[in-house]
Amino acid sequence: MTATTTAPAASPELRTPARRPSARLRAWATRAPLLPALIFMVVVTQLPFVATLVISFFDWNALYPDARHFTGLDNYQEVLTDADLRHSVWTTVLLTVAVVLASLVLGLVLALLLDRKFRGRGIVRTLLIAPFLVVPVAAALLWKHVLYNPEYGLLNGLLHYVGGPQPDWISTTPLLAVEASLVWQWTPFMMLILLAGLQSRDHEQVEAARVDGASDWQIFVHLTLPHLRRYLELGALLGSIYIVQNFDAVFTITSGGLGTANLPYTVYQSFYQAHENGLASAAGVLVVIGSIIIATFALRVVSSLFREEASRA
Amino acid sequence: MNVLRRNSMGLVAWLAGIVFFLPIAWMALTSLHSEADAATNPPSFAASLTLDGYREFFGAGGGASPWPALINSAVASLASTLLVLLLAFPAAYALSINRVRKWTDVLFFFLSTKMLPVVAGLLPIYLFAKNAGMLDNIWLLVILYTSMNLPIAVWMMQSFLAEIPVAVIEAAKVDGARLPTVLARVVAPISLPGIAATALICFIFSWNELLFARVLTGVVAETAPVFLTGFITSQGLFLAKVCAASLVISLPVLAAGFAAQDKLVQGLSLGAVK
Numbered sequence: 001m002t003a004t005t006t007a008p009a010a011s012p013e014l015r016t017p018a019r020r021p022s023a024r025l026r027a028w029a030t031r032a033p034l035l036p037a038l039i040f041m042v043v044v045t046q047l048p049f050v051a052t053l054v055i056s057f058f059d060w061n062a063l064y065p066d067a068r069h070f071t072g073l074d075n076y077q078e079v080l081t082d083a084d085l086r087h088s089v090w091t092t093v094l095l096t097v098a099v100v101l102a103s104l105v106l107g108l109v110l111a112l113l114l115d116r117k118f119r120g121r122g123i124v125r126t127l128l129i130a131p132f133l134v135v136p137v138a139a140a141l142l143w144k145h146v147l148y149n150p151e152y153g154l155l156n157g158l159l160h161y162v163g164g165p166q167p168d169w170i171s172t173t174p175l176l177a178v179e180a181s182l183v184w185q186w187t188p189f190m191m192l193i194l195l196a197g198l199q200s201r202d203h204e205q206v207e208a209a210r211v212d213g214a215s216d217w218q219i220f221v222h223l224t225l226p227h228l229r230r231y232l233e234l235g236a237l238l239g240s241i242y243i244v245q246n247f248d249a250v251f252t253i254t255s256g257g258l259g260t261a262n263l264p265y266t267v268y269q270s271f272y273q274a275h276e277n278g279l280a281s282a283a284g285v286l287v288v289i290g291s292i293i294i295a296t297f298a299l300r301v302v303s304s305l306f307r308e309e310a311s312r313a
Numbered sequence: 314m315n316v317l318r319r320n321s322m323g324l325v326a327w328l329a330g331i332v333f334f335l336p337i338a339w340m341a342l343t344s345l346h347s348e349a350d351a352a353t354n355p356p357s358f359a360a361s362l363t364l365d366g367y368r369e370f371f372g373a374g375g376g377a378s379p380w381p382a383l384i385n386s387a388v389a390s391l392a393s394t395l396l397v398l399l400l401a402f403p404a405a406y407a408l409s410i411n412r413v414r415k416w417t418d419v420l421f422f423f424l425s426t427k428m429l430p431v432v433a434g435l436l437p438i439y440l441f442a443k444n445a446g447m448l449d450n451i452w453l454l455v456i457l458y459t460s461m462n463l464p465i466a467v468w469m470m471q472s473f474l475a476e477i478p479v480a481v482i483e484a485a486k487v488d489g490a491r492l493p494t495v496l497a498r499v500v501a502p503i504s505l506p507g508i509a510a511t512a513l514i515c516f517i518f519s520w521n522e523l524l525f526a527r528v529l530t531g532v533v534a535e536t537a538p539v540f541l542t543g544f545i546t547s548q549g550l551f552l553a554k555v556c557a558a559s560l561v562i563s564l565p566v567l568a569a570g571f572a573a574q575d576k577l578v579q580g581l582s583l584g585a586v587k
Contacts (some may be wrong), residue, residue: 003355031413033403033492037440037463038419040400042458045426048434048441110329126571127330130337135521137538138559141545142340145555152552154339159358184333192578220580238581245430246314247524248538264524267432272528277436285326291428 038113049288056281063275075282085266085283092244092262094175098240099182104232106183107190112220114191115198134186143181144170148253174258178249186243190235196230198224244291263287264268345554351552366553370561379558381533382540385451386562389526389536390519393458397466397515398421398508400459405470406496410482420471423464431461431524442529451534457525468512469580473507474500510576513569520566537562 059071081087114125133141147154150168159166170177201224209219247264254260256269263283271280342349342358344367350360372378408416438457439448447453477500487497501508526536541562544555570577 010372021579027414029492030407030411033411033496034407034413034419037400037404037467038422041423041426041463044456048437049429051437052433059347081566084400110326113326113329116322116326118320118326120323124326124330127334127573129570129574129577130334130567133517133563134337135541135563135566135568137521137523137541138563141541141555141559142336144545145552146343147336152354152356154336154356156350157354160355175418184336187333189581192581196578241428247431249347251523251527252542255545260545264430264432267435268524268528271436271439277440282438284430284436287430288428288433293372293429313458 007202027146033055050279052284055277056285057170058278060277061275062271062277071278076286078279079282079286084261087259087261088261089286089290091175091260092264092287093181094260095238095250096228096244097181098179098241099186100236100269102183103186103190103239104235106187107235108194108228108232110187110191111194111198114195118267119144128191129188131184132186132192134185136185136248137252139185140249143177143184144253148177170254174209174260178253178260181253182246182298186239190239193231193235193238197228201227241291243288244245263290341560344553344560345425346553348551351556365525369551369554370557377540377543379537379540379561382535382537383562385530385534386520388539389451389454389458390516393450393455393462393519394512394515396455396459397462398512401463401466401470401511402501402508403496404467405474406500408467409471409474410477410479412501418467423467426460427464433527435524438525439528446559448529449531449534451530453529454526454534454536456517458519458522458531461522461525462518464582465518466511469511470504470507472579473531475502475509477503503586506576510573510580513573514577514580517566517569525556 056075057070057072058068059074060068110128114121114128118124136140138237145153147168150156150166153169155169206219206223209223214222245264246262247268250256250260250262250265251268256262256265261269264287265281267283267287270276270283318366339356345362346357346360347362347363347365349365350357353360368374369376370379372380408420411418442448442450442453481503482495482499485495490498521538522536523538526534526539527542530536530539534572541558544558545564573580
């Protein structure tokens with residue numbers, strides 16, 4: 001009894017001098033393989049962002065470097081009150097939400113179709129993945145010149161055969177034109193993720209439900225959708241991360257004109273063309289805040305939707 | 314009834330596949346037409362085929378040759394992919410096999426850098442490059458593409474390495490192998506398919522990148538996507554050339570993507586979906 005209570009008290013004094021350095025050494029040996037990657041990421045991504053944050057508090061036009069001075073939150077106020085910039089915030093939200101939702105729904109329909117066995121399924125899968133594998137600038141050029149062109153584009157060419165109208169797609173519905181091209185590129189991505197989700201489903205459970213007389217629709221709502229929840233969340237999250245940052249499509253199809261300038265394009269323009277370093281940085285910081293909000297918001301909406309569904313079931 | 318329905322669903326799937334692929338097929342057909350035949354309405358399906366669009370793209374008509382841009386893209390993509398693998402592989406080992414404390418926090422730090430939009434750091438990077446004389450330098454792109462793909466690679470690889478049985482690694486250690494030997498001789502060969510998939514995805518993202526390349530390169534270090542932006546205001550006369558250019562520049566990505574179809578989804582979802 002006494003031996004057991006005194007032993008722990010005595011042991012640290014005896015053992016620590018010998019043990020502590022080797023434990024520390026072992027911890028560092030474990031960490032060592034991680035450090036190059038970690039340090040690289042901190043230096044290349046976090047330091048520039050901190051610099052952006054600092055610059056965002058300065059009135060700094062690159063053409064007048066001597067007039068640079070601290071202005072506090074003025075840049076943010078200007079970004080948030082400037083009609084053009086505010087419009088680009090709205091455009092970013094609209095573009096991201098529309099493209100993510102549309103490509104998720106389309107991707108879900110396609111994944112459900114491809115989950116069934118049919119002749120040539122592998123070929124159809126390959127055809128459907130292809131849009132995601134075209135270089136984004138090339139895809140945007142394809143939509144701009146080959147599909148949308150009012151005089152010789154494929155869309156109006158096909159409309160010609162049915163005697164339809166010949167609209168100038170990009171100038172009549174500019175944002176929709178950008179969105180359609182992005183939905184075309186991102187639907188395959190959503191489909192791939194959701195297809196992986198469908199194929200990890202428990203088929204015995206589905207069969208059991210069917211034996212119990214559940215309809216296809218009931219199986220879809222009560223079994224398939226709840227199972228797909230985290231796949232839908234993941235698709236929405238990753239889609240949002242990439243689409244909120246989209247530059248290629250906006251830059252190529254409309255060059256930010258006709259009210260399609262989103263925040264990344266506006267940031268690019270305000271420092272690359274207008275040389276307003278402070279303003280561009282403030283807008284850049286707002287993009288970061290926006291993407292964090294969108295990512296968490298998308299995640300919450302989707303998960304609450306499914307929690308409701310699950311509680312009803 | 315059931316057979317009929319299954320067939321009709323298959324038919325709908327085929328139809329969807331064709332609709333999604335149609336723009337690419339049409340682009341391929343247009344690239345093989347003469348400029349005059351490419352720019353007609355209604356579209357000409359039966360026009361004779363020619364390789365003129367491709368010849369024009371490769372500079373036969375006196376336009377700028379795409380070769381320097383293609384070579385720059387190859388260098389930037391391959392070099393950064395190699396650097397990513399060198400950094401991500403040991404990191405993934407520390408996050409999956411011989412785990413550091415709080416490894417999930419570290420993993421989420423890597424993911425959080427992907428939520429930091431490119432424009433959030435672009436201006437300081439531009440100013441730094443300008444002052445350091447590194448504008449229009451392909452190696453700056455290599456560094457930036459590495460930072461762009463490293464988080465994805467770390468996530469993907471840790472999910473691949475986590476599947477390796479611990480006993481295999483313990484056995485090697487008991488035999489007296491040191492860490493570099495364990496990584497090179499034991500872990501790497503087992504996880505080769507995962508490493509290959511990670512490399513393909515990093516290559517694709519680097520090859521596709523436009524914003525960094527557009528802002529930070531000019532004449533010398535121009536990449537293939539930047540070369541393509543030269544066609545943004547192209548008028549109808551060069552439609553076949555635009556299509557040929559888009560297809561040629563997309564070819565490496567299309568080939569890599571089709572080759573890694575199954576691994577693609579796992580990689581793109583950062584290893585979360587199997």
